[in-house]
Amino acid sequence: MSELRKTPLHDIHQSLGAKMVPFGGWHMPVQYSGILDEHRAVREAAGLFDVSHMGEIDIKGPHALDFVQMVTTNDASRLHAGQAQYSLFCNHNGGIVDDTLAYKISDGHYMLCVNASNTEKDFSWIKRQCTPDFDAEVTNVSSHYAQLAIQGPKAVGILNSLADKDLSSIPHFCFDYANLDGIDAMVSRTGYTGEDGFEIYLSPEKAAQLWQSIMKAGEKDGIKPIGLGARDTLRLEMKYSLYGNDISGETSPLEANLGWVVKFHKSDFIGKEALLGQKETGIKKKLVCLIVDGREIPRPGYEVYLDGRNIGLVTSGTKSPSLGRGVAMAYVENGLDKEGQSLQIMIRNKGVEARVINPPFYKKST
Amino acid sequence: MGFPVELKYTSEHEWIRIEGDIAYIGVTDYAQEALGDVVFLEIPEVGSEIEKGETFGVVESVKAVSDLYAPLSGEVTKANEVLVDTPELINEHPYDDGWMIAIKMSDTEELKELMNADDYETYIEENG
Numbered sequence: 001m002s003e004l005r006k007t008p009l010h011d012i013h014q015s016l017g018a019k020m021v022p023f024g025g026w027h028m029p030v031q032y033s034g035i036l037d038e039h040r041a042v043r044e045a046a047g048l049f050d051v052s053h054m055g056e057i058d059i060k061g062p063h064a065l066d067f068v069q070m071v072t073t074n075d076a077s078r079l080h081a082g083q084a085q086y087s088l089f090c091n092h093n094g095g096i097v098d099d100t101l102a103y104k105i106s107d108g109h110y111m112l113c114v115n116a117s118n119t120e121k122d123f124s125w126i127k128r129q130c131t132p133d134f135d136a137e138v139t140n141v142s143s144h145y146a147q148l149a150i151q152g153p154k155a156v157g158i159l160n161s162l163a164d165k166d167l168s169s170i171p172h173f174c175f176d177y178a179n180l181d182g183i184d185a186m187v188s189r190t191g192y193t194g195e196d197g198f199e200i201y202l203s204p205e206k207a208a209q210l211w212q213s214i215m216k217a218g219e220k221d222g223i224k225p226i227g228l229g230a231r232d233t234l235r236l237e238m239k240y241s242l243y244g245n246d247i248s249g250e251t252s253p254l255e256a257n258l259g260w261v262v263k264f265h266k267s268d269f270i271g272k273e274a275l276l277g278q279k280e281t282g283i284k285k286k287l288v289c290l291i292v293d294g295r296e297i298p299r300p301g302y303e304v305y306l307d308g309r310n311i312g313l314v315t316s317g318t319k320s321p322s323l324g325r326g327v328a329m330a331y332v333e334n335g336l337d338k339e340g341q342s343l344q345i346m347i348r349n350k351g352v353e354a355r356v357i358n359p360p361f362y363k364k365s366t
Numbered sequence: 367m368g369f370p371v372e373l374k375y376t377s378e379h380e381w382i383r384i385e386g387d388i389a390y391i392g393v394t395d396y397a398q399e400a401l402g403d404v405v406f407l408e409i410p411e412v413g414s415e416i417e418k419g420e421t422f423g424v425v426e427s428v429k430a431v432s433d434l435y436a437p438l439s440g441e442v443t444k445a446n447e448v449l450v451d452t453p454e455l456i457n458e459h460p461y462d463d464g465w466m467i468a469i470k471m472s473d474t475e476e477l478k479e480l481m482n483a484d485d486y487e488t489y490i491e492e493n494g
Contacts, residue, residue, distance in 0.1 A: 035428040036403045229429055297406050297426050318428055319405045
């Protein structure tokens with residue numbers, strides 16, 4: 001096994017006493033003060049995440065848009081410079097290669113942010129699709145960027161206090177360039193928690209300095225460093241899919257309830273034919289949200305039953321810190337995905353009652 | 367991290383407090399630290415029999431599920447039902463409020479296989 005890679009913030013994580021784990025080939029913090037404490041901080045105040053393990057792929061050239069349209073399922077022609085969209089790469093069978101945030105930097109320049117563990121796979125897959133017909137250049141620029149995420153109700157105010165311009169005016173799913181306490185960065189109004197906040201792309205050399213600046217600026221608001229453990233519970237409460245758990249090469253966007261990022265009206269894209277076929281003939285399984293009635297906690301790999309018949313599989317599950325209940329994402333037979341449908345999750349040979357609910361699990365009280 | 371000298375320990379990171387022929391069982395400070403926030407506990411009912419080396423319950427943190435292994439054989443005489451509602455006591459007070467079950471030992475010979483605090487601390491240093 002090759003050695004784990006370290007982000008530019010590795011020393012900071014260790015000095016904070018983080019529990020470190022291998023994740024997608026990287027040595028990453030899974031928790032600092034504790035998953036429940038960190039989860040609460042993000043829901044109630046603010047949290048700072050090191051997500052430098054994420055990959056970035058540049059698409060540049062006169063045909064950059066045409067090429068992005070070919071390799072992704074969403075409609076990138078709708079992006080103006082300074083906008084981002086959630087999108088997918090699909091294979092020819094309609095299976096998901098990865099999910100991505102596609103940024104339009106300028107005409108002829110897009111940046112795709114991809115999952116850490118998939119970066120190499122995505123890069124070589126995208127590069128293979130870039131036939132000579134396309135006048136576009138595909139570059140893995142992951143090593144050019146560190147990435148921090150600041151999320152939570154206090155996040156915008158905290159980051160704004162360090163910025164040379166008003167970041168609160170950046171609309172959701174848009175980005176701008178700003179100077180943060182002397183550091184140039186690309187600031188994107190996006191996240192993976194369901195809270196307001198930003199994802200910040202910057203030079204790896206400046207990452208530790210910006211981390212310290214943000215922690216200091218957020219101190220009075222109760223900002224905390226957040227590890228992968230809480231990142232997972234936060235995204236699960238929002239029903240955001242995690243590649244490798246809820247979506248994979250074996251699942252299609254239609255099954256995963258991600259049909260909203262598949263735009264059939266645009267011209268050809270990889271996987272279109274297969275997905276159109278699925279749309280016509282119908283899909284067999286569907287990703288649903290399940291909430292457990294009792295105290296038990298569903299986990300990935302647990303089977304789902306209806307009246308003694310195995311009809312599905314849990315792909316993500318935990319005890320939701322916000323709800324205090326066991327929650328799961330599970331693929332179940334199509335037709336059993338309606339709100340209120342009662343199902344049983346097999347937990348240690350016992351069928352535990354659960355119900356299908358409409359996403360997200362966590363609904364912010366306003 | 368502390369390991370009270372009056373307790374016995376196992377390589378599965380459980381502690382045992384002996385009171386006559388009764389043994390109280392819980393998980394160690396090291397175990398609760400490794401688990402992280404405990405959010406679920408399943409323990410046997412009073413009257414059930416547990417056998418040394420067999421699983422007698424389950425403890426779950428936010429991230430992981432861990433089996434609990436019986437350090438001794440016997441009949442469960444008490445189960446700490448308080449933990450079902452407040453499993454976080456296992457993190458906060460692993461050696462007192464965090465006790466899980468008490469059993470009436472069926473074979474006190476099994477006690478010989480348990481570690482004392484010094485041995486357990488050495489075991490963690492070497493295997494932790």
